[in-house]
């Protein structure tokens with residue numbers, strides 16, 4: 001089924017919900033059984049159907065079903081945040097003494113999880129340069145269990161050759177996990193490019209309205225799905241039915257939003273590239289970007305999030321520019337309908353960040369792009385006056 005049609009229909013079941021177009025919010029802790037025999041036979045439930053609220057209600061399962069379809073996977077679990085999706089995707093597959101390979105441009109809090117929790121439990125992390133591609137081969141050890149990729153990388157937007165990395169991992173009997181939030185399954189079919197476990201911070205484009213925090217982990221095989229869900233149940237990790245409802249609602253318009261945001265982002269990124277105040281724009285959708293060829297080969301589109309390195313390094317001058325934007329609010333997260341800006345401070349260990357000026361990150365929303373360009377132009381005037 002075409003993605004756009006799937007997004008309109010997946011996870012709905014009017015015949016089972018008194019004819020409502022949308023799956024209602026099912027709020028529940030207790031789910032009563034019709035007999036003691038049914039209650040006692042429940043131990044396998046919670047994997048695929050409602051049996052206790054913490055393991056997911058009907059709204060949760062509707063979102064999981066929709067995401068499984070969109071990702072072309074075997075099953076999806078929904079977690080309480082995008083970050084918990086990153087950490088929960090790793091946990092079932094590592095034990096003390098194991099080793100994991102993580103891209104050096106991974107989302108910062110995922111890195112902190114590896115450096116604190118995983119380290120404390122005896123799991124060692126090696127960060128690899130995202131541009132390594134098949135050279136990642138030499139970093140595998142007998143105790144390596146998985147590779148955690150993200151493309152493009154957080155803050156610095158390097159592309160990775162995901163099929164090559166996944167192929168190397170497979171040769172070493174390791175899993176490939178990927179944080180695919182930037183492209184979403186609409187613009188990169190991670191599981192069809194060799195990834196075993198695809199991660200989405202549904203907080204971003206799936207929600208799309210900056211009013212929920214949620215994560216989704218989709219597995220390529222049933223066996224991986226069961227490992228993920230059992231680990232979630234063991235930890236008491238869960239997702240609120242209200243947020244699952246909002247994520248389902250976000251899915252309905254996601255393709256239209258993402259295409260519009262991509263178009264604006266490209267227009268704005270091209271305009272920024274031509275500005276004398278700008279050293280470079282970090283956005284794989286641009287022909288000038290070092291990751292462009294890989295992006296073009298593997299992706300169907302681009303998230304509307306990119307980096308801009310401006311020449312100015314004075315904090316005060318940057319603040320004069322950024323503090324007074326009319327439309328770009330200053331704030332973390334991204335993927336909503338509203339445009340955002342932040343200053344980025346990349347943390348790297350496999351390769352040093354070579355930034356010369358100040359690195360900004362822009363998330364482009366649904367505003368008219370010419371209004372955003374005018375806002376940015378006025379910002380550069382303030383910067384040049386400072």
Ligand SMILES: Cc1ncc(COP(=O)(O)O)c(C=O)c1O
Nearest residue numbers: 081082083107181201203214333
């Ligand atoms: C690439 C990426 N992955 C994961 C997350 C975490 O998502 P959440 O904010 O829902 O925890 C973020 C948040 O900014 C992100 O940028």
